[in-house]
Amino acid sequence: MSDQLRRAGAVVLGGGERTRQPMADEALLQHTGQPWSHLDPWRVLRIQSEFVEGFDALKELPPAVSVFGSARTSTDHPMYQAAVELGRGLVHRGFAVITGGGPGIMEAANRGAFEAEGTSVGLGIELPNEQGMNEFISLGVNFRYFFARKTMFLKYSQGFITMPGGFGTLDELFEALTLIQTGKVKNFPMVLFGRAHWAPLMEWVRDTMAEHGFIARSDLSLVTVTDDVEEALDAMGRPGEIPG
Numbered sequence: 001m002s003d004q005l006r007r008a009g010a011v012v013l014g015g016g017e018r019t020r021q022p023m024a025d026e027a028l029l030q031h032t033g034q035p036w037s038h039l040d041p042w043r044v045l046r047i048q049s050e051f052v053e054g055f056d057a058l059k060e061l062p063p064a065v066s067v068f069g070s071a072r073t074s075t076d077h078p079m080y081q082a083a084v085e086l087g088r089g090l091v092h093r094g095f096a097v098i099t100g101g102g103p104g105i106m107e108a109a110n111r112g113a114f115e116a117e118g119t120s121v122g123l124g125i126e127l128p129n130e131q132g133m134n135e136f137i138s139l140g141v142n143f144r145y146f147f148a149r150k151t152m153f154l155k156y157s158q159g160f161i162t163m164p165g166g167f168g169t170l171d172e173l174f175e176a177l178t179l180i181q182t183g184k185v186k187n188f189p190m191v192l193f194g195r196a197h198w199a200p201l202m203e204w205v206r207d208t209m210a211e212h213g214f215i216a217r218s219d220l221s222l223v224t225v226t227d228d229v230e231e232a233l234d235a236m237g238r239p240g241e242i243p244g
């Protein structure tokens with residue numbers, strides 16, 4: 001091996017700098033001020049434990065639908081009421097309801113599910129100034145990493161309802177849509193609830209994205225836009241049955 005290469009465990013590092021790396025036992029015994037568990041390679045173990053805990057907590061979940069939407073919607077907003085009705089309707093149709101466990105639309109969908117005595121799941125995320133999970137959750141799992149949490153939404157849902165929201169909602173919407181579009185998940189229904197909120201985005205998706213060939217025209221049919229609670233619920237199909 002050339003002089004210029006160094007080894008760190010199984011990883012060969014290139015680069016010419018010859019700074020002396022502490023030996024493993026030296027590094028272990030030395031107090032560097034940084035806890036070892038905060039070093040990136042070790043962080044993998046914490047990430048791994050989030051997946052293990054998430055998979056374990058959710059392994060017996062009945063067929064579920066995820067409801068995404070704004071953390072900022074107030075209880076007196078019509079969309080809050082619509083999300084309560086969606087949560088309740090999903091439970092009446094035999095689904096568990098999964099949300100991000102926070103306030104606003106998440107709370108509303110959990111509330112509908114909880115009051116209907118269904119399984120109301122909150123996949124919480126550690127955030128600065130976090131307020132904890134909403135009070136309408138029967139099964140809560142907290143995550144440090146958005147990407148681990150996102151895997152849980154996608155792995156344990158057979159459909160998605162996206163209510164009006166901001167960056168977080170769009171992130172979840174497009175993550176799910178990309179997986180649907182690329183066939184990583186098959187025929188999962190995606191409802192965009194609230195025409196007034198979604199119409200300008202869908203117009204741009206059609207007139208710019210599809211028009212310039214960034215998506216196929218047929219991709220437009222991957223989403224259903226509606227203001228109607230029953231139509232949104234119907235689009236989710238039946239529990240355990242992926243609509244064809």
Ligand SMILES: C/C(=C\CNc1ncnc2c1ncn2[C@@H]1O[C@H](COP(=O)(O)O)[C@@H](O)[C@H]1O)CO
Pocket residue numbers: 067068069070071072099100101102103106124125127164165166167168169170172
């Ligand atoms: C901003 C406020 C609270 C933040 N708390 C959140 N708790 C759980 N999940 C959240 C939170 N904020 C965003 N999310 C996730 O993103 C979506 C909503 O994001 P948006 O930017 O508000 O559209 C949502 O589906 C969550 O999964 C409070 O006041």
